[in-house]
Amino acid sequence: MPTLALDAAALEKLVSAAVAAPSIHNTQPWRFRLEPATSTLEVRADRNRAVPAADPQGRAMHISVGAAVLNLRVAARHLGWAPEVRLLPDPAEPDLFASVELDTAASAPAPGSERLYGAIWRRHSSRAPFTDEAVPAVVLDELVTAAHAEGAGLHLPDHEESARLLRLTAEAERRNTTDEAQRTESRTWIRTGDAPPYGIPVGALGPQDVAGHVPMRDFSAIHAAEHQAPVLFEHEPRIAVLGTDHDTPTDWLRAGLALERLLLTATVHGVRASLLHQAMEWPNLRWETRDPRDRPGYVQMLIRLGYGPEGAPTPRLAARDVLEP
Incomplete structure (x- = not known):
């Protein structure tokens, strides 16, 4: 059973997985903050990396941050937690896009989570030609x-x-x-x-x-x-x-x-x-x-x-x- 200590090493693994997510123009428009008292990792938008011409509403920024939250959740399950994700948890903080609570151990591994975790580090957008082989x-x-x-x-x-x-x-x-x-x-x-x-x-x-x-x-x-x-x-x-x-x-x-x-x-x-x-x-x-x-x-x-x-x-x-x- 992996350790559930939310120490510096675990925090680095979680955030490293999150930032491997795709984002529009690879802007990486996210920030993370740990609330130690509640073992909650907050995910905020970084408006300094906005692309207002391409994304005036911030829709693509939300999609980018959502992808990072998915990776964070997958990594948390890999480390043994049962993460609880809340989207836009505080109307008074519109830049707080998500919070991920990490205070509960998983009773059993989530089906397929290990495969997804391994794929985080291998997923890359491919802008090259594909073959004519059909996806099954x-x-x-x-x-x-x-x-x-x-x-x-x-x-x-x-x-x-x-x-x-x-x-x-x-x-x-x-x-x-x-x-x-x-x-x-x-x-x-x-x-x-x-x-x-x-x-x-x-x-x-x-x-x-x-x-x-x-x-x-x-x-x-x-x-x-x-x-x-x-x-x-x-x-x-x-x-x-x-x-x-x-x-x-x-x-x-x-x-x-x-x-x-x-x-x-x-x-x-x-x-x-x-x-x-x-x-x-x-x-x-x-x-x-x-x-x-x-x-x-x-x-x-x-x-x-x-x-x-x-x-x-x-x-x-x-x-x-x-x-x-």
């Missing part, structure tokens, strides 16, 4: 179950609907490259040389699709010398649509929990993923990503799934850099 239906079903377990839904559109979603993503990417505020903001998160451990290294960006079929984000204002040569992507991308019934900050956080759980589950099965967030950044395009044949709801993320290179890791802040005294 049994794996896709498990991803749907993972999202549902966190209060979200995962829709697997057919070929026609996937093509429509890719066209909307392409239009959003076109806007991102022509809108001055978007272009300038995205460029600030590209990292070269001895840059701080957040943002996107140039080498992790990946190529563009020579056929223009899969609209990967190119961060708008990348200098020409930084572009990789375009290559041919998969012929028929497998797109998944992550959505929620409502569109409140709590729903955004739950979408982040669901996103990370399904990404970790995909990693367990060797499935790669990249996030197509561009259409989410334009309100009218985000609304159009809803499938009119499906029940009402709100799309929170488009996810591209498949088989291919693992993806290059992006830098992460150390636990000490995001822990408040």
Whole structure:
């Protein structure tokens, strides 16, 4: 049985797992603070790492922090706790996105938690081409179950609907490259040389699709010398649509929990993923990503799934850099 002492070593493991989560532009917009008297780890938004042009409502920030909370919960279970997560626990503190109580030992390991914990350190977004090998239906079903377990839904559109979603993503990417505020903001998160451990290294960006079929984000204002040569992507991308019934900050956080759980589950099965967030950044395009044949709801993320290179890791802040005294 692992120790349940919430000492410095355990705290570092918990926070290190949390910061391994994906975030928009790898902004890592989170801070953590331990309340020793109650063994509660508070998770706060770091507004200094906001991206107001791409995310004026803070929706993507909530999703990013929600993904970190999922990792924190998985790591806590790995260490032997039965963590209790509360989302937006104090209306008087809007930047307190979540609290995780760590004062109860788990009576038994949570099913599948060890696999998810191991996947935390291997999960990377892959911006490279995938093969044309189809993701098996049994794996896709498990991803749907993972999202549902966190209060979200995962829709697997057919070929026609996937093509429509890719066209909307392409239009959003076109806007991102022509809108001055978007272009300038995205460029600030590209990292070269001895840059701080957040943002996107140039080498992790990946190529563009020579056929223009899969609209990967190119961060708008990348200098020409930084572009990789375009290559041919998969012929028929497998797109998944992550959505929620409502569109409140709590729903955004739950979408982040669901996103990370399904990404970790995909990693367990060797499935790669990249996030197509561009259409989410334009309100009218985000609304159009809803499938009119499906029940009402709100799309929170488009996810591209498949088989291919693992993806290059992006830098992460150390636990000490995001822990408040």
